[in-house]
Amino acid sequence: MILPRSKDELLNLPVFLSGAEAIANTIATKLQGAKAPLMYIGEQVKLNNALKNKILDFCHAHNIPFVTSWFAKGLFDEYSDLCLGSYNGVFSSAKLRDYIEHNIDYVLDVGTSIFAQDTASAFHTNTHFIEQFSNKTVVKGAMQHERDLLSLFDVLASLDIPRHTFIAQNFATNRPNENDKIDFHNLSSVLNQLQENDRRCYIYLPEVGNSYFASFGLRVRANALGRAWLSNPWYAAMGTSLPYARVVAERLKSTELDARTILITGDGGFHFQLNELIHFQKQQLPLIIIYMRNNIFHLGKSGDGEIYHCSDSQFDVQLLVLAYGGKGSICHTVGQFIEVFNAAIEANQGIYLIEIPCHTAEQFQCREIKLLNLYINARNGNPEATLDWAKLVQN
DSSP states (O other), rough: OOOOSSSHHHHHHOOTTHHHHHHHHHHHHHHHHSSSSSEEEEEGGGTTTHOOOHHHHHHHHTTTEEEHHHHHHHSOOTTTSSSEEOOOOGGSSHHHHHHHHHOOOEEESSOOOOSSOGGGGGOOOOOOOOOSSSSSSOOOSGGGGEEEEEHHHHHHSSSSOOOHHHHHHHOOOOOOTTTTTTTTTTTTHHHHHHHHOOEEEEEEEOOOTHHHHHGGGGGOOOTTTOOBBOOOGGGGGOOOOOHHHHHHHHHHHHTSSSEEEEEEHHHHHTTTTTHHHHHHHOOOOOOOEEEEEBBBOOOTTOOOOOOBBOTTOOOHHHHHHHHHTOOEEEBBBHHHHHHHHHHHHOOOOOOEEEEEEEEOOOSSHHHHHEEEEEEEEHTTTTTTHHHHHHHHHHH
């Protein structure tokens, strides 16, 4: 065995992909026979801007719409016509599911994980239509920096592939009334309305828990940072959103990008990481915290034991933020939230915490949270939940 002489040589090894032309020709043949193709983009693309750009160029050249897996959310401008957002089976919006399950006739699956992961595949509920779709080509990178996938798209760019007819879909949700209560059930639609009317990009950092799952309803803009939605999807990583937000805020400040760092967190996850706030104070980093307060660990809750109580009604988070040099407000309605949020966006200074008192009643949960709670309870053997889940999957 001969070792490389330098790390540069290691990073520039030749690409031995003799089957690239055969794979590309197969994809081209499939696309030539398809009337409604779809690109499904996975997490291998997250850290590879070159690959992301080649995929985007290919989709635009041939007018092919695309969706991402949940793990790849935040990579693309979800306000553009070809981007349909993120898809994850029954947990996706009804409009997106209807389009995918009743219109597409070919799927090009690019860069999804080599190992199946339940969070990205509808938690193994057998409701992930793309995962089970038969007319599909799956290509996954197995080389460093996904050089095999880059080579494949170079070959695809040289082939005669038709430009498809695709009519832009409207997956926007209804705008809430300003007098409505603000809670998990309408948070995404309110933020989407605000982002739609703002040229500045909101970079979202949802905390593990209800905030994470509610955030999949958010539509994000493309930005020079390369990502507009960052989160760690594993429960063992609860308490990572503030450290992530700190790095994002530092990056935005050093590069003078006109974007805003927005943390969405429940009170449980927030308490895991308060030590990070001192760094925001010392570095004078701007941060908007949307603090969804219900004083419990609600996601998957199966009882009323002490283990679920993560806070106390006497805890005053406004005083806590004041101690870190920040400001805060409590918002009960959509109108109050919009007013406070816009003021924080314009000021773009220091920590601003928007506290939203949340109700745990089902009517105030977004559909992702309702479905996931139902599924968890069904898996835990709850007879009523088991029956309701079976009916939902059957329908």
